[in-house]
Structures are given as C-alpha cells and as structure tokens.
Amino acid sequence: MKLKNIINYLLVALLAIQLVSCDNKESLDSPFNATPTERLNAREKELDDLLASSEFGWKAVYFTDNTQLGGFTHLFKFKDGKVDMASDFDNDTSIFASEYDIVLGSTVSLVFTTKNRIHLLSDSNSFPTAALRGKGYKGDFQFLYYGQDNGQIIFRTNRTFQELRFVKATASDWTDLAKSRLMVANVIGESTRPLFRLLETNDGTKISQFDFTFTSNSRFATSNSIETGSSLTNNIGIAYTPTGITVSPAVKVGNQELTTFTYDPATGNFNATGTGGVTASIKYSAKPLVLTDDYKMFLPGNPYIYFGYFVGDYIEDAPTNSDLFVSLLNQANTGLPVGKKLTDIYVYLNHPTLGSFINYYFENGSFIRHYVVITEDAVNKKVILTDDGFGAGGAYPPLSFIRPIDAQLLDTNGIYVKKEKFKLGYGNDVYTLTASQNPFRMSVWKL
Template identity: 45%
Template sequence: MKAIYIYKYLMISFIALLLVSCTSTEVDAKFDQNATERLSARQKELNDVLLSSAEGWKAVYYTDSTQLGGWTHLFKFLPEGKVDMASDFTLGTDTDTKTYRSQYEIQAGSTASLVFTTGNRIHLLSDANNYPTSALKAKGYLGDFQFFYYGQKNGDIIFRTNRNGHFLRFVKATAQDWTDLPKNTPVIDGLRGNAASPLFRIMETNDGVATHQFDFDYNPNARFGTATSLDLGSQEAYDVAFAFTPTGVVSKLPVVVKGQKLTNFLYDSTTANFVATGTNGVSATIKFRNEPTRLTEDYKLLMPQSGNNVYAYIYSITKAESANSALFLSLLASTEAAAGTGLFINRIQPWFNNADGTSYIEYRFSTVANPTVVAARVYHYFTIKTDATAKTVTLQPGVWKSTATAASPAIAAPAFMKALDDQFMNPSGLYFARTQVSGYTGYTLTSTTTPFRLVLYSFQ
C-alpha cells in the first residue's frame, strides 16, 4: 500500500510541475513564433550584428592546424549585402593586402549562415586548384565561404565552418587593424626568405641551462613547419602553425620548453631571426643556416656503381613543391622568357649512368598552346665526381647536343640556358637528398654555394 501512495504522490507532483511549466510566460514567449519566424529572427540578428561594428570584423582563419597555418581576414559589412574584405593571403611570392568589395547573404537552412556569394579573398582558401602542398592537390586550403551562426560571446561572433565543422571567431576590428595588415608582408617575406636567403633553417631552444637544435622544415605556402631534434637519439619534435602579425608570427601549436608554452615569435629584421621568449632564460629561435643540418648518403645513388638512375623536374608535378627555392624559380622564369614566345621548360631531366656510359641533363621545352607536346630538346652532357667527406656530387660539364644519340654532333651551348645550367654544373658540387613529398618519391638537388634548390621526381 505504501508503494501505491508514493506512486500517486509522484504522479500528482509531476502533473503540477507540468501545469506550471505550461503557464510559464518564458516558454510561451519562446513558442509564440513558428520555426520559420524564429529562423528569420535569427537571420536578422546575425545581419544586425555584422553591421554593428563601425570598423568591421577580424578573423584569423585556421582551416586545419594539423597541416596549415592561419590567414588574417578583415571584413566590413555594408548595407545592401555588400562587404569590403582584405587578407594577408600569399599567392606565390605576392601578398596582396588591398581591400576588395563583393557580396554576402544571410541564408536560411538548419540555422542562419553567413555566405560570401561573390569572389573575394576568403575564396582563395576554398579554391581546389590553388593548393599549398602536393597532399592537398585538388583540395585547396580546405577553406570555406559559408559559416553557420552559433551566437555571440563576449562581443565576438561565433561561427562553425560548413566544410569541416571547425569553430571560427569574428572579433571587432579597429581602424588600426586595417592600417596594420600590410605590415604583415615584410614579416611573411622574412620567414619565407628570398632568392638570396640561405635555404636551411634551424630552431634552437634554450631551457635556461642548455641549448638544443632542431632541423626546421617550413612550407611558406602552407604556413606550417616541423622542428625535429638534432640531438642523437632524441625523438623530440614540434609542429608549428603560423599566423602573421606586424611584429612576428603566432603559432596555434606551442613549442614547449621546460614546461613553458611558447607561441609568439617576434621578428628581428636585422638578424632575420624569429624569437619566442619565456621566463627564466627560456626561449626558442628560428634562424637561417647555410649548410644542411643533416648530410645523407643519397649522393651514392648517382655514382656509376649504382647503375642508371633518372630524375626530373616536371612542370605539372614538382613545380608546386615548396622546397623549390626562389633562386631556382627565378632562373627558370628568366630562361623561359629568353627561350622564345610561348615556350616553357616542361622537364629538366638528369640521366645518370646510361647504358652507353654517358650522363646528361635533358631540357625539354613545350608551348603554352600544347603543354603536353615536346617542342624542342637540348642535352648537356657531364661526367660525375663525388666527395665522400662532403657528401656531394659534382656534375663536370661536357658538350651540348640536340639529341641523345652518341654519334650526334655537338652544338654550341645555348646562351639563354647559361645562368640556369651553371647552377647544375657548380664546380663546388651539389647536395642530393631524399625529400618529403606526397604521391611520389622525391629528391632535391641543392647548391653548396648558392641558395639554389629544386625538387626532382624519381623514376626508380
């Protein structure tokens, strides 16, 4: 009987609570609009807040911080669906921070969303034809131009991206933000380097007692780097995902030194170093270096006893690799310009230890109109010299030919090829080393005396 009374009491209490809740003015207010009306109100709320900031909004957009850095975007929303936009996105070596106008809409779906409907800077991160690494070919920078509205917090607007569901925060911009955005450019250039910059980088940490060095592999297109310890037996490594400021770089992923998380690296234009400073002597410094941090035995692959080996710079495959140096790309461009109207170098293909005992570099030219058809070829023959101490290979120049036939006569050296070809025939030698690429086996040829480096596809 007691159980029955308890059950009745609980039922009466539940009904009473239900009646109270049904008469709540708060709930009545919540449901006095249908779903369409609530969504419409949500759209208006988003549009009103976008228009409310006199200097617009700022967002540092990390599309995927496991492999990409961040890009700063500024937005000033205007009546009639117009928006002015600027960013520090870098295409090639050009960082365009100018302001462009386009259109936006507040669209309805499962929730209200901000959609940039005509092309502007934000679309550069979603263009599948524009990708920073071979692993992201046909995927672009994994960016979005539609953002789902999730509300406001402490004056910021919270969105979630359509493509991968990441949160993105818009903070109120200031007039200074618009003035300062172009100041990111020299910092971007400082970390990337130029045609005269050393090709190798290290990161050096100081824990207040001892220093440790890391090989630092940085992709300026992806704004992402990996630091790998040079200490014997150490497995310590860090990834950094950089966004730029007028004074340096900020990594979303910290470098941890003696328990301190270092993320803000200030740029010293005098030394070209980037320095993150903690407390009690703790720091991390990114700096350029003239020599490789590690010498490999890969040069032995080019020796006669290794047999025939063929590698190639291929326009459609290797040109996009970030390890191609600025000097190589500039010499490539000037050589193509001098070659003739509409011609470009489709391949630079070193052949080592052919069956007839010869070795040569084959330069293939195609036309823009028919990029897959070979329009012309020239061959520069060489002999091979290696240095077991320096771990280098030297290509000693021989004759030029128009065919790869042993009996074919020599031709005069093409004058327009000299500046590019001299880098391969450097009497001080080249480093040859396996490199990290996606989708194929890759190697680099790097000058020992100049900042010249190119990525080669391996046919082996």
C-alpha cells in the same frame, strides 16, 4: 466525511493549483514558448546587429587546413547587407565592396553572396600545390553562427565544420595588412642570409633542433627532428603579422604551446618565448644541420642511376624546392612558345656509355644535354659538377633558356645531396640537390 479528510483534500487541491500556476508562468517566460521560426529570426537579428556593432569591423585569421596550408588574414566591415573587405592573400591589400546575407536554415549562417577576397580561398581553379588541384585553398564563404565568447563571434565553416573566430578589428589592422605582406620575404629567407634554416626549441633543460623548410605558395613549413631515431615533427601553417608570424598548430615545447613568433631584423630570426626559460626560434645556419653520405651515389664507379624533376607532377609540391629554383624554372619557360616549354630535368649518373650528364627536356621532344665530370669534396660531404661539353637532340631552344638553372647545379663550390624522409605521390625516394652558396634547392625523384 470527516473534517480531517475534508481539510486534507483542500490542501491537495490548493497545492495542485499552485503547481499549475507555476507551470503556466514558466511556460510564458520560457524561450521555447516561441516557434522555431521566431527563434531563428531572433538569432538572425542578433547576428546582424553584432556584425554591425564593431566600429572598425572584424578580423579573422583563417587557417583553412593547417595540415598543409597556412593562415590568411581577412578584415570585414558590415552594414545593411554590404561588406567592405580586405585580405593579405596577395600584395593587393585594397578594400573591396560586396554583399552578404544572413541565411536561415537548420541554424543561422553568414554568407558572402557576391565575389570578394574571401572567395579566393574557395576557387578550385586556383591552387597552391599540385596535391590541391581542383580543391583550391580549401576555403569557405558560408559560416554557421555559434554565438559569442568574450567579445568574439564564433563561427563554424559550412563545409568542414571548422571553428573560425571573428575578433573586433582596430583602425591599425586595416593598414597593417600591407605591413604583414612585407614579412613574406623574411619568412622565405633573405638572399643575404646563410642558406640553411632550422627550428630550435628550448624546454628549459634541453635544446632540440629541427630542419626547417618553408613553401611560400601554401604558407606551410615542414620541420623534422635531426636527432637519430626521432620522428618528432613541427609541421606548421604560417600567417603573417606586421611584427612576425603566428603559427597553427602551435609549436609544442615541453608542456607549453607557442604560437606567436616575433621577427628580429638584426639576425633574421623569428623568436617565440614562453615561461620558465621555454623558447623557440626559426634561425639560419651556414651549413646543413646534418651532413650525410647521400652524395656518394653520385661518385664515379657507382652503379648507373638517374633522378628526375617533372613540371606539373607531385614533385612540384616538395617543400624543399626553393623559391629561387621555382623562379628560375618559370623564367626559363616565360620566353618559350607553347609546345617548346621545359618539362623535365633529369640527372644521369654513371651511364655505361655516356658517363654523367644532365638532360633538359622540352615539350616538343627535344632536349639539351650537359655532360659533367663529378668530383668529391669529402671533407664537406658534397659533390662538384664541372662542365664537360653540351649535346642535344631535336630542334631544342637556345642554351640561354636553361643556363640559370644549369649554373646552380654546376656551382663551383659543390652541391649537397640529401635523401628526404617524405614521399610525393609515388613510392620513389625523394632527394634534394642544394647549391652551396645560393638558396637553390631542387628536389627530384630517384628513378
């Protein structure tokens, strides 16, 4: 063999040896040299160490479904399989102890293994609206670990694969939960403020207005543009803070997204500020943003029609039902025995023989009937219902049980009538009857 060929073979052999040596080194250094179980065990320790690493624990604002529910703030302090937990789910912001575990599956996950505040969101027997019956607040108590980002722990919920971030809590976060609960009344709307609410946005060149209705049980607000022909909405889930609220999804104003609204006690407004003159504000109005002629169907001489509210049916979920109406309804039923509770409220207009009246129906089939005379306030586009006597059927409860609701419907300053854009369960149109002076709103189906 020629010397030149021998040298070439030797060079090739040396190169092959170097490549094998490099491959072996990379193999030894590679994380994939570990078995899947070893990698999961390492990931498990990483998460457990991380959970215990924050001095004051972790905070998570959990929006379980921001298409119909708001956010719930939870605080966690982890150590050795034990967790101290508090939340703003209700007025009890105390700290409760329970247990957690790091579970190995297809990935590593955090599981709250014994009952605590987080489980209030996954209890199917506790639901804020009729539409969520059997679903609860759509929450989870198992969270899949997906690493870290700028000091935050990234999880995804086990059931819906929704991202949830834990951020490091501060000492004040634990005391602020109770302060956040004080914000609830401000979001609902103070009784000393004007009756109506709106969301107003300013993109720096144009001001836009949306009606605004908040439902406290679900922490969800609906707002629709009042501009003719516009279908723009800003329906948002709301989470409470000591200084205001955060919202999800964000309110879009121009090309900016606003999520943090600060409460102004002087005006009762919640204000968010962007850049370049961009703002959004939830504020009060002394009258409806748009006065409609929807009230005219109530007037004498029109065809016979009637409307109904049914306890326990989809109409309960109308975001336009005010807390005052709901509380008066609960108050009416609190003193009634089983079998006699108030179940339906019907408003009959222009009956061919009986005229106009309100019927309050009870479980035992009895009812209280209040005959009314209807007059028009054409200037303010309202109707005024005045007393024309009572009638009844069956062994009905005393009048005192329905008086508080009845008094609102017969507000001497009149009531506004508005056809809503949304439907509830059925194809029937939804109308809202709103008292002029008090935050009383009752939504009914047109039947």
